[in-house]
Amino acid sequence: KEQRARQRLPVVPLGIERDEFLKALSELKETLGNEHVEINDKPLQDGWYMEHPNTHDMMTILDDEEFVASAVVYPSTTEEVQEIVRWANKYLIPIFPISMGRNLGYGGAAPRVRGSVTIDLGKRMNKILNINAEDYTCLVEPGVSFYALYNALEERGLRDHMWIDTPDLGGGSIIGNTVDRGVGYTPYGDHWACHSGLEVVLPTGEVIRTGMGALPGNNTWQSFPYGFGPYSDGIFSQSNFGIVTKMGMTLMPNPGGYESFMYTFQKEEDLAPLIDIIRPLRISNILENVAQLRHVTQAIAASGLPRTKFYSGTGRIPSDVIHAAAAETPVGDYTWAYYGMSYGPAHIRSHKLALIDAEFHKIPGCRKIDPSTLPADEYFWSRDRIAAGIPDIHELRWVNWAPNGAHIAFSPVSPIRGADATQLFELGKAVQDKYGIDFFPAFCVGLREMHLIVEIVFNRDDPEEKQRALRCLREMVDLAAAKGYGEYRTHLVLMDQVAGTYKWNDGALGKFNERLKDALDPNGILAPGRCGIWGKRYRGFGWEL
């Protein structure tokens, strides 16, 4: 991407004069130390995944300078986070907490409100506070990545004793991913369900510990999530009601063996019968992990080669081009690939694998791929690592599909039912065809539901392509909602729209969220607009997008 000088000057939060803002920052420097308060006045560098910026989204779909921070601050303790929150209330400055800021596809490190002060929690609060090998749990700070936890287990000789669960990319923050309700691919893939215990700084500066954490001297904060009384953890996920400074996470015992498998299916129309075969196997835990059913187009892109290597025309890349490319790969040609893993000792696995094999083979043309025929850099092996809780970054490769590749996701939830899968697949394909965008659908199969993840890859140096991608997304969101499908998570820029689709009974849930927001954050300073929730100081001024 071409490097430009900044056009729109250093940014200052709305409602405060520049001088007053600088004075406020000086005050904060006295609390945090000079070097821990950085004004964002240099050109915006996108870097790459491992060296990503914390001032903005390295994959922005808007104008580069739209969702940018005015400053970034680096607390080192919970008390310092409290100080920052009190400071924000004093000056009515919007603050936006990130753990590591690798929320790519959903907004990266960017704040929702231009000129917010970003609290980069992860840089200095990055300790693994506890690893408990008896209870199979850990307690982490926001800066602990999946890689870091994995490495710590390895260093302590515990890697064979217990596993972590990792999303497709291992460089994100465990806390950041979990509070955004991200998913991984072992049986512990539902990260929110697997956490136990939070420490949260409230938007007014107080700090609470949830669950058993509220009981002094307890030794169950990480093993019993609920505690006594209202179980409030959930309102701190996908919200702007608090800043999570510590989180407990449960870890999976080594299952005593594991084995990846891959099945391919030839025809697009195999989707519906296949999904109907998957459902009972998944709910019965014969298919044990959050597995992926991927379309061949994304697999070709996962080679890491740019689209131009395959095709130079406009519009969606023709099917025959994709199938021709697939035929050249070690896997051979197909349309859908199911990547799964079976866990446990060999004789236990063979029971499950035999059931799966018999069921999958009911689809004509189904092929079981023999892993020993696949070279070491085949995408299959990345899925194999991830389903065994080994962090990876192979998945980044398909972002190279476009020059200056960036991506943004459409992620609607549906039951695990063939009819729903087909409906969402056709909807996505039709809308993306209309906008001439290549279609990368992947179904992540949870326990009773699946997320269809459609990644739009775009050139972040091409304003027209960005606009097209965004219009396409907005259309898919609305059409899906009209059919009863809603997003499980979304990008900053779509949050108001997506929240608006959850509108039963005249938007009762949204109003309820606003009521909680106003009670907990009377000045509305914390991450205004995140997940479509605006404090009363912001409502009615047209902040929604």
Next chain:
Amino acid sequence: KEQRARQRLPVVPLGIERDEFLKALSELKETLGNEHVEINDKPLQDGWYMEHPNTHDMMTILDDEEFVASAVVYPSTTEEVQEIVRWANKYLIPIFPISMGRNLGYGGAAPRVRGSVTIDLGKRMNKILNINAEDYTCLVEPGVSFYALYNALEERGLRDHMWIDTPDLGGGSIIGNTVDRGVGYTPYGDHWACHSGLEVVLPTGEVIRTGMGALPGNNTWQSFPYGFGPYSDGIFSQSNFGIVTKMGMTLMPNPGGYESFMYTFQKEEDLAPLIDIIRPLRISNILENVAQLRHVTQAIAASGLPRTKFYSGTGRIPSDVIHAAAAETPVGDYTWAYYGMSYGPAHIRSHKLALIDAEFHKIPGCRKIDPSTLPADEYFWSRDRIAAGIPDIHELRWVNWAPNGAHIAFSPVSPIRGADATQLFELGKAVQDKYGIDFFPAFCVGLREMHLIVEIVFNRDDPEEKQRALRCLREMVDLAAAKGYGEYRTHLVLMDQVAGTYKWNDGALGKFNERLKDALDPNGILAPGRCGIWGKRYRGFGWEL
């Protein structure tokens, strides 16, 4: 229990004159119909489990007329619940919702504040709104009991297709049990974790649907719990923030076979090593269900015979009496019994059962009981039914231990660790010895934590015995908290005390709960005091017990 005339007159909520109250009730009769508003002016009948009262606790530990309703109302729809809530706000009358009111051991049907108007949701709102055999889910109203759901599956020919999970007693409400975070004994035993989607009437009268329920036309309300944005379900459990009018529940696929097992251990001191053996087996899902480790005393009581059949002295019943009685039973003498179940086809079960057998036999004197030697009314068979999701009421029998038997529970949470188990066991035994109360400890082993459930059985016609039981409980709660152990759930009368033990950081969590309470229920009318949370209209007037 002797039937007495009422001493303390019909009760009226504090802060309203009797005439005004009667006028208010007449107004409500116009909305609900005459027969659906009942003033509580007749003698208080305790009935028995299947015909329990809804005006008070049939097992009260306080004076009979202390925690009693002024009236009971019977809504038939969510809209009527909204009307009742608006009415309560208009007259500032405390209301207390129950689903079926069988919360025995934790307060039964009683309201926390004397003279509250009880909303008996279950009587008329008792429909199973949906059973989805494809997704293995259902949607129920408050009056659906575990028995009712079980029978419905049977009637629809689905009993072989999927299982429910039931607590020890099957007559309770699925919603009531789940919002109080009750537990059952199949792998779906953590009811809160297994629910998906709520409809809630807020204390100000609005109604929301959580999760995917907020998306009009969705078909995922019961299969994806989180939806988009803050996941607020948790704050409606163990709280007084809303009235749940519908709830989704996931059901377990028939595992393809099952097999109960029972092991006994001879010595009290076997507890610690046994618990340490259980922990890794449980976390690895070799021990698959919420299983119970029970002390022989309770097993003797579970025969249903009164204590006087065994012993007529005071103080804790001597160990040798219990062991002599145990020696006469088909199981023979022991101190601890582990009741578990293994699921799946026979060859899968045998893998797990062999591991368990080898581990348990590390404890000298361990015996595996052969079920074929046990008569049909042995307690074992009740555990067998319950672990297979078949509702039961055998468990009621030990309540006969005392004349006019009633009970109340002490239920602290600990890690699954021998040292903790011993510490709690010794603590409970010492305190109960001090008060001369028989000791019924049972450990319910969750996934990474266990609840020790200590049931105190008392004569509810003996004021001295009741006082003694309560003083004993209060002492156990405080001593346990001082060592870092907190209750997972508690009786109405102990709620303030237990909430008070969750006091980290100057009671920050309690203050946070009050902040939510005031925001959602500005008049504080909904279930004041439940789980130790009082609205601002009640705080500072000494309502706490």
